[in-house]
Amino acid sequence: DARPFRILEAESASKGDGNVFVLRDARIxxxxxxxxxxxxxxxxxxxxxxxxxxMAAHGMSWWFGVVPVMYLPYxxxxxxxxxxxxxxxxxxxxxxxxxxxxxxxxMNEYLKGETQLDYRxxxxxxxxxxxxxxxxxxxxxxxxxxxxxxxxxxxxxxxEYDDIDPQRYRVRLRHSQSLSDSDTLMAEGQYLSDPDILxxxxxxxxxxxRQPENVVAYAHRGEIYEFDVLLRxxxxxxxxxxxxxxxxxxxxxxxxxxxxxxxxxxLNTAGYLERVWPAADTNNEDYASxxxxxSHMIYYPDKYFGFxxxxxxxxxxxxxxxxxxxxxxxTNGSPAxxxxxxxxxxxxxGVEASYRAYRTWAGGFxxxxxxxxxxxxxYTFVPEPNLTPERLHQFDEVDQLDMDHSLKMGMRNRWQTKxxxxxxxxxxxxxxxxxxxxxxxxxxxxxxxxxxxxFRPADWLQVNVDGALNFYTNLLNRFNTEIVCRPAGAWKTRxxxxxxxxxxxxxxxxxxYVASPQWIFDVYGRQEFVxxxxxxxxxxxxxxxxxxxxxxxxGWLPGYELDDGSRRNDEWKVTAEFWLxxxxxxxxxxx
Numbered sequence: 001d002a003r004p005f006r007i008l009e010a011e012s013a014s015k016g017d018g019n020v021f022v023l024r025d026a027r028i029x030x031x032x033x034x035x036x037x038x039x040x041x042x043x044x045x046x047x048x049x050x051x052x053x054x055m056a057a058h059g060m061s062w063w064f065g066v067v068p069v070m071y072l073p074y075x076x077x078x079x080x081x082x083x084x085x086x087x088x089x090x091x092x093x094x095x096x097x098x099x100x101x102x103x104x105x106x107m108n109e110y111l112k113g114e115t116q117l118d119y120r121x122x123x124x125x126x127x128x129x130x131x132x133x134x135x136x137x138x139x140x141x142x143x144x145x146x147x148x149x150x151x152x153x154x155x156x157x158x159x160e161y162d163d164i165d166p167q168r169y170r171v172r173l174r175h176s177q178s179l180s181d182s183d184t185l186m187a188e189g190q191y192l193s194d195p196d197i198l199x200x201x202x203x204x205x206x207x208x209x210r211q212p213e214n215v216v217a218y219a220h221r222g223e224i225y226e227f228d229v230l231l232r233x234x235x236x237x238x239x240x241x242x243x244x245x246x247x248x249x250x251x252x253x254x255x256x257x258x259x260x261x262x263x264x265x266x267l268n269t270a271g272y273l274e275r276v277w278p279a280a281d282t283n284n285e286d287y288a289s290x291x292x293x294x295s296h297m298i299y300y301p302d303k304y305f306g307f308x309x310x311x312x313x314x315x316x317x318x319x320x321x322x323x324x325x326x327x328x329x330x331t332n333g334s335p336a337x338x339x340x341x342x343x344x345x346x347x348x349x350g351v352e353a354s355y356r357a358y359r360t361w362a363g364g365f366x367x368x369x370x371x372x373x374x375x376x377x378x379y380t381f382v383p384e385p386n387l388t389p390e391r392l393h394q395f396d397e398v399d400q401l402d403m404d405h406s407l408k409m410g411m412r413n414r415w416q417t418k419x420x421x422x423x424x425x426x427x428x429x430x431x432x433x434x435x436x437x438x439x440x441x442x443x444x445x446x447x448x449x450x451x452x453x454x455f456r457p458a459d460w461l462q463v464n465v466d467g468a469l470n471f472y473t474n475l476l477n478r479f480n481t482e483i484v485c486r487p488a489g490a491w492k493t494r495x496x497x498x499x500x501x502x503x504x505x506x507x508x509x510x511x512x513y514v515a516s517p518q519w520i521f522d523v524y525g526r527q528e529f530v531x532x533x534x535x536x537x538x539x540x541x542x543x544x545x546x547x548x549x550x551x552x553x554x555g556w557l558p559g560y561e562l563d564d565g566s567r568r569n570d571e572w573k574v575t576a577e578f579w580l581x582x583x584x585x586x587x588x589x590x591x
Contacts, residue, residue, distance in 0.1 A: 004582035005055065005077075008035045021049045030582040031547035039545050040064050044075075076105065090575035094200075096121030102128075109136065116147070124152040126201070142175030149201060154194075168193045168201075172212075182221050189214045195238045211239050226251045230271075237279040242395050243288075247271025254299065263299040273395045289393045290322035297348070310353045317346040319398065325391045336390065344387035346401060350380040366426065370416045376432075378408040405438035406447075429453040433471075446471045460486045467499070477501045490514045505529040518544045534558050544581075551577040 011025035024046050031038040045059030060075040061068050075085070088100040098121070104114040116128035126149035134141040147170050154164040172190040179185055190212040192198065198206040216231040231246040252266040274288040297315035304310055320343050325336035354376035361369045384403040392399045410432025416423050434447035448468035455463035467479035479499040486492050496508040510524040523539040538555030557571040 004030045005049075006030060006032070008038065008041060016048075019050055021051075023047045023049065029547065030580055031545075033546055038065075039548055042075075088575065088577065090573060092120075092573040093569075093571045095123055095573075110134065118149075122153050123200075124150050126150070140175070140177035142173070142177075144174075145170070145172040147201070149197075151200075164194045164196060168197050170197055170202075184219050185217070187216045188212075189235060191235050195236070211241075212236075224253060224255050226253070234276055237276075240275075240277050240281075243274040243276060245272045245274065247273070257298075261300060261302070263301065265297045265299070267293075267295045269293045269398075273393075275393065275395060287393050288323075289395075290320075291395070291398070292320040293398055294318050307355045307357075308353060309355060310351065312351040314349045316348065317344075317401075319344045319346075321387075321392060323393065324387060325393070327391055339391075342387055342391075344385050344392070344401075346382060346385050348380065348382045348404075350378065352376065352378040366417050368417060369426075372414040372416065374412040374414075376410055376412070379406075380408070381405050403438065405436070407435045407437060409433060409435065424456075425454070426457060427453070427455050444472060448477055460488065470501075475501060503530070506535075520544070531560075533560050547582065548578055548580050553577070 005028045007023065008027040008029060010023040010027070012023070014022050016022055023044070025044075026047050027035075027041050027043050028047070029038045029041040031040065033039075041063050042057070043061050043063060044057040047055060047057040047060075049055050055077040057075045057077075058073070060072045062070040062072075070087075072085075086102045086104065089098070091097045098119065100116070100118045102114050102116045104112060106112050110133055112132045112134075114130040114132075116126070116130070118126040118128070120126070126147065128145065128147035130143060130145050132141075132143040149168045151164075151166045151168050154166050154168060170190060170192050174188045176186045177184065192212070198210075198212075214233055214235045218229040220227040226249075228249045228251075229246055230244050230249075232242070232244040234241040234243055247269060248271065249267065249269040251268075252264065254263050254265040256262070257264050270290075270292040272288065272290050274286060276286045277284040295315065295317040297313055299311055299313045301309065301311040320341070322341050324339045324342035326339045327336070354374055356372060356374045358370055358372040360371075361367070382401075382404040385401070389400050389402055394400070410430060412430045413427070414425055414429075415427040416425055418424060429451065430453075431449070431451045433449045436443065436445055436447065439445060448470055450466075450468050452466040453464070455465075462482075462484045464482040465480070468477045469475075470477050476499055478501070479497070481495075481497040483493070483495045485494075490513055492512040492514070494508075494510045496506075498504060498506045498508075505528065507527045507529065508525075510522070512520065512522045514520050520542040521539070522542070523537075525537040526535040527533075528535055536555060536557050538553065540551050540553035542549060542551040553575045555573050559568050559570040561567050
């Protein structure tokens with residue numbers, strides 16, 4: 001029993017020690033149709049089969065129908081895991097024709113490996129090695145990656161950097177571990193040869209995150225508190241980053257103070273922080289400071305008149321800096337200079353009030369239907385601190401805290417029904433703004449009108465909308481829309497529209513059409529309307545056979561003019577993929 005493989009023919013078969021079977025001059029496949037009509041088959045000089053464990057073959061050749069396409073002197077297949085060969089051929093106008101090869105294998109019950117050998121006609125040969133470790137009980141997991149390319153053409157015409165070395169590489173390490181029910185440890189680091197290697201050789205990863213993080217984090221969670229240690233340090237000197245060397249924090253979650261009716265919440269952090277600029281940046285200087293921040297807040301929630309929820313609050317915040325800056329106003333407009341240590345004091349008082357009203361309708365198109373309306377208001381008073389933001393090194397939002405005398409007003413509306421005897425939000429929308437009671441010169445009294453909406457009329461349809469409207473210009477400062485439609489029928493659609501005032505108006509579309517169980521078509525594109533530029537367009541066609549899937553894809557990125565007057569050339573690519581339905585992670589194009 002070598003399932004999911006099926007033995008079509010064999011010149012001889014014998015049983016060895018234990019549960020080992022040996023076949024010679026055999027032909028095997030995972031296809032279920034007739035032997036003479038198998039879409040693919042593997043011919044082997046000798047194959048060793050241990051049922052439900054592994055298959056090892058010597059002198060193996062892959063055949064599509066009656067056409068031989070590949071020969072391997074040795075091939076191993078784990079019958080328990082989706083491991084094995086992975087091959088991706090294709091063409092890219094920047095890389096040329098390419099053939100990306102990898103072989104994944106299990107080293108023991110905790111460790112898997114993957115070895116890569118890639119060739120690109122314009123870039124040359126690259127090699128890589130991955131290791132992945134996982135505790136069967138999922139107490140710890142991680143991976144390590146080394147990738148090296150001798151790049152024959154390291155500089156594209158549109159690259160910002162001129163001095164990229166042909167010896168290009170990346171080293172990445174990630175690990176997470178549960179030390180106990182209350183303690184976790186996470187580490188992630190990545191060292192790169194240059195700032196463009198991710199974009200050139202790991203495009204999918206680059207689209208998710210442009211700048212990798214290098215951190216070690218420890219967290220301990222108690223019943224009423226959380227203790228964290230964060231060590232963050234830049235490894236690649238061509239990035240701008242905030243180093244935390246380290247930063248520790250102790251957070252007290254909101255909790256009752258005995259039987260007094262009061263609640264307490266606190267946050268304490270301490271760390272040595274550095275803002276570092278790229279090594280090639282001659283316009284900015286690195287700066288650093290020791291910062292100790294302690295924030296405490298007391299709440300007294302209560303309900304009045306049987307419906308009105310009122311939560312008054314009062315608290316304070318002290319922040320110590322080992323370095324502060326002189327007041328630019330005292331230096332006749334000259335740049336601020338270092339002044340030595342200082343302590344910023346912030347006091348805060350406020351009150352939040354809200355109530356809920358609802359009404360339920362029975363009958364109609366949706367039944368039952370309940371409308372829940374929740375108006376709220378939040379008053380905040382923070383006097384001007386003794387150290388304003390312009391006198392502090394800027395690392396994060398803590399250093400931007402300033403005077404705040406404002407009133408936040410909003411309304412949340414939810415339309416609910418029931419699914420499987422539980423409440424289900426059809427529509428959830430939150431609209432709010434802020435009125436500045438005290439403001440600086442030339443600052444408007446009203447903030448933007450913010451809105452956030454989630455619409456779920458069915459399991460197969462989701463609509464998300466959020467943004468900000470400028471009261472004074474009646475223009476959208478920010479607007480995001482996402483529509484995901486996955487009906488049970490043939491069409492699957494995802495549309496996104498991203499607007500940033502005077503910066504970007506981007507439309508993203510991806511449409512998939514399932515013509516039949518055997519054929520799937522997909523098209524996608526991105527259009528930027530600010531400069532009327534088609535950013536990318538492409539598509540694929542996918543054919544399902546009884547034992548394999550074949551997909552052909554293409555993509556085109558039209559060229560455009562850069563800010564410096566140079567031009568980025570057109571880029572286009574073609575890819576071919578196939579994988580076995582029995583082993584979806586093994587095949588061609590699944591890298």
